[in-house]
Amino acid sequence: MATPRYLTAQKISLLVLVRLYCNSALPSSSTIPILSFILSHTVSPTSPSARSRRTFGSASSDHDTTFSVDVFEDVLQGHASNMPGRTLLDLFLKHMWEMSSFDALHDLIDNLGELLVVPSPTDVQVDVPLDRIHLSKTSPLGAFVRRARLEFTRLQFDDAMKLWATFVKYRASTAQWTKRLAGIASIGVDRVAAEMGLRPGDDLYEIAYGHLEDQGQEGGALSTDDLDRILDFQLDRLQRFGDRVPDTMKSQLSSMVRASGQVHRQAHLVQFFDAWKAGDYTSSFDNLHRYYDYAMQTREKIHYQYALLHMAILQADFGCFGEAIAAITETIATARENQDMMCLSFSLSWLNHMAKAYPKQMKNAGYMSMLGSERDVLTFLKAKARDTKMYNLLSATLLNEAKLCLSTGDSVPRAFEHMYQSSHLNIKENISNYGNQMLLQSTLYSRLGIPHMANVHCELLLDSYSSSCPVDERIRAIGRQAFIMSQSGRYDEAIAALESIDTNVHKSLKYHQYLVLCLGVIKFKRAIRRSDWSTCTHLLSTLKPQSATDPSSTPLDPELSFLLHESHIDYLVSRGSYSEAFKAISSLARSLKEDNADILQRVNVLLMKGDLFRKVGKPEHGFGIALRAASVSYKAKLMPSLWAAVGLLANLLNSLGECASARRLLEGVIPQALEGSDNMLIGILYSHLGDSYMGLADPNQGAKAASSPSSSPGTARSTAANVAKAELYIDRARECYKKSGYVAGECEQLMKKAIIAKLRGDEKLAEEWAQNHNRVWEEGMRGFED
Structure with a gap:
């Protein structure tokens, strides 16, 4: 039997249910659930035009086209019929088994025509119930009935007989569902055969029904229309969510397409998307050409x-x-x-x-x-x-306007306004654009220095909107959570979160590269903090080294590209390669200026440049750069960058001997920075604050501050108090560095403690701090070797 164009055993069963509905056999309370069930299996989820264009997919749901007869039991058994003591399932099975011959199937199809003809008031039809429901020819149910009758008349006799045989096989398992069917089902599969005295084993019976036991699939053959709907559903998933076809589904689709013996242009489009996500350029290119070549042949x-x-x-x-x-x-x-x-x-x-x-x-x-x-x-x-x-486009454009406000340093309230307008549109017009909105809100809160809220929005996306968001957005949310974890020094948790992503995601080349790059950047930063230079060299050569050294070559994700540039510069500065670092910073700054890049990235480049001048002993050159970075950060509300810029300014002031001014700056931003949970940044600020108090403890600085002789008792007490506060903030900086895994920073604070003890004249305590310094360094080196 050739693949049927439309009619299958499932659709014959749906026609029986439609006739029950039109004969007013359903109670009013069951009308909506039954109609919803029928329409969900008869009406295509997308219109023909949307199905043909296949662009920026539309919403649809999963429709099982090869459902078993058990589905009717699940839908109908919970509804009572108009007959006392009977459910709708009893009524449905009664009509199914009353169709006891091939001639009865013809009668069902012929009688369906009465449902489409609305009688005139002058006609007197005694046999027609007064409460019968008549279907409009243009209604969904009317279109289904009309097409079913048309397709049945097109069937050749042999195909019609095989359709009847598949229906007999489809309903066979329902004979034992209820004892009420015993009288009807006892007739057998064919009443005419029973009246003729034919039994299994007779030649004529075996010719007609002997092949029923050989059919492997209970539901009968899959129609061409059903296969088109399955392919449409796969295309919708591929376009809306960006995932690939699972291997099991791929083999099933291949067998279905081969069994149909026809060319399905949607199959080429499914193969195109699957090859595209797999990174197979040649196959995706060929399948796209095949799809549209078939479309042009049909003059579409x-x-x-x-x-x-x-x-x-x-x-x-x-x-x-x-x-x-x-x-x-x-x-x-x-x-x-x-x-x-x-x-x-x-x-x-x-x-x-x-x-x-x-x-x-x-x-x-x-x-x-x-x-x-x-x-x-x-x-x-x-x-x-x-x-x-086009509300989908309007929602996306509003979010793009909010992104533009953020990237140019425009008003943050205006960005919030655009996001709320997009959110209102999503709710009002039922647009599934929540993923982009959540990610943008997460970005905004990160810039405002509230990483907790940024993490909450990523969790909201993953927990509440995961089923309606593309894979790309879910991966980005997990990646952002991982970077938030790494900011607080939880590198192992961040790496575990990225590695716990479903392995099927890695089947897509783009997503695989994104995850590998995220993992590489986090491991690279951790290796820099641990001073694990061999690992840094290996990771740098693995993570597209040309991207880190040449800003013109950008990897697939622009944001990760900048993070890799930033990490590479941090690596060069940590190794003491100041000349190479300066060249890399200048090249990156020039590239960002030409591209009119995000204001956050340009401010971070200024901070790296100002810090480099501090390290090479030229604080005068870095002061103006740090001041400009602080000014831009304040205007654009880039709070973490503002705190880092103020910390850099304070350090430069300490170098210039203005310790009192540096202290006032640091005491103004540290309470805000503590809310940001960036342990590395907090440790740097505490370290600079400790340096400020040590500078104030200098007798010359104390004399300037108090305008009194350095030998006065008040100055001596002030010096002791400043040294005590310096030790306090040095200990806090050491704790933050320890949380962030920064071994060199922790050792630096221990060395400061040793120097303070030596200045006090306590050689024994200074020796203990020096030994602690050596112990921490050795433990840190052993930690990454293990």
Whole structure:
């Protein structure tokens, strides 16, 4: 038997249930659940146009097209019928088994036509119940009934007989469900055969029904329509969530497509997305061409601009930016020609995203902005989205406006306003754009120095919206949580969180590279804190060394690219390679300025440069840089950067002998920095504060501060108090460094303790602190060797 076009045993059973509904055999309380069940298995989840375009998928749910007869039991058994003592399941099975011959199947299909004809008031039909429900031909149920009758009339006799045989096999297991069926089911599979005296073993009976036991699948054959719906569901999952087809499902789909004996263009699109996510450029390219070649053969020319759009995204994902720009330019021209505003708007939105994420590569490929500045592009997209009621695009554009406010250092309340507008739109129009919103809110709270709130929003995404968010957004939320953990020194927990991600995610090349890069950056930072230089060298050569040394070569994720540059500079400074570090900082700063990069990244580069001047003994050069970084951070509300800039200013003031001013600065920001939970930053601030108090303990500094002779009793008491406070803050800095795993910093504080003890004349205590210094260093070295 060839694969049926539409009718299967499941659809015959649904037709029986439709007839029960139209004959008013259902109580009013059961109407909505039964209709929902019928429609969920008969109406396609997406419209034909949406199914054909396959662009930026629409919401759908899982619809089982090969459900067993047990599903009817689950739906119907809990509802009472209009007959006392009978459930809807009893009524349904009664009608199923009353269809006891191939002729009865014909009668069912023929009688369904009466449900589509509304009788006129002048007609008198005695046999028709007065309360019968008649279906409109354009209603979902009416369309289902009309197509079922049409497809049945198209069947050849042999195919119709095999459809009847599959239905007999499908309902066979229900004969023992209730004793009330005993009288009906005892007739057998065919009443005509029973009247003729035919039994199993007779030649004629075996010709008609002898093959029923050989059918492996209870539900019968899968129709072409069912297979198209399964492929559509897979495409929707691939597009909305970005995951790959599981291996078991892939083998099942392959066997289904082969068994159908027909060409399904959706199968090529499924293979395209799967190969794309796997990083197989050649296969994805070929399958995309196959899909749209079949589409053009059917003269569905509306596919052309979407083919180009997919081609542009594919080329850009594999780093072919020149080909991507050519494809997207042709997409925009074709969409304008066909007046397809949806495709045009999405194309412009994607092009704006690429120009922002990869400015250098796009510029090298010859891209010139079509609509002016980024703010002009977002204004245009927002206006078009409102005009065409493309709320999904409007929500994404509002979030992009909020991102632009953050990246340019604009008003934070304005960014919140755009995010809340997007959130309201998501709720009002039922748009599944919560993942982007949660990630952006997490970013905003991180910049405000509230990592707890940033972590809460990542947890909210993973716990409450995980089922409706793409894999990419879930991975980014886990990655952000891992970096928040690493800030407080919990490197092992951060690495464990990244390694606990489902191994199926690694089947996608893009996600695998992202996770490997996240793990590498965290391990690289941990190795720098531990002074494990051999591990640093190995990781640096593994994590795309050209990305760390050449800012023009950007990996797949721009944010991780900057983190890798930053870690590489930290490594050079920690090793004492100040000349190489200065070159790397200058190159990175020049690249960020050309690309008009995020204000946070540019401020961090200023901080690295100012700190480098401090380390090489030129505090005058670093003072102006640190002051500018603090000013920009304050205006843009980049609180962690502001605290780091103030700490750098205080350290430079200490170097210049202005310890009192440095102390006032540090005491003003340390309470806020404590809320940020960045142990490394807090340890640095405490260390600088301890240096300030030691500077104030200097007799010359004390004389300046008190305007009195250094030998006065008040000055002596003040010196002792300052030394005591210095020891207090040095101990706090040592604790923070220990939590963050910074071995060199912890040893530095122990050496300060030894120097203070020696200045007091306590040689024995100084020796103990020196021994503690050696012990901590040796333990730290043994720790990473193990």
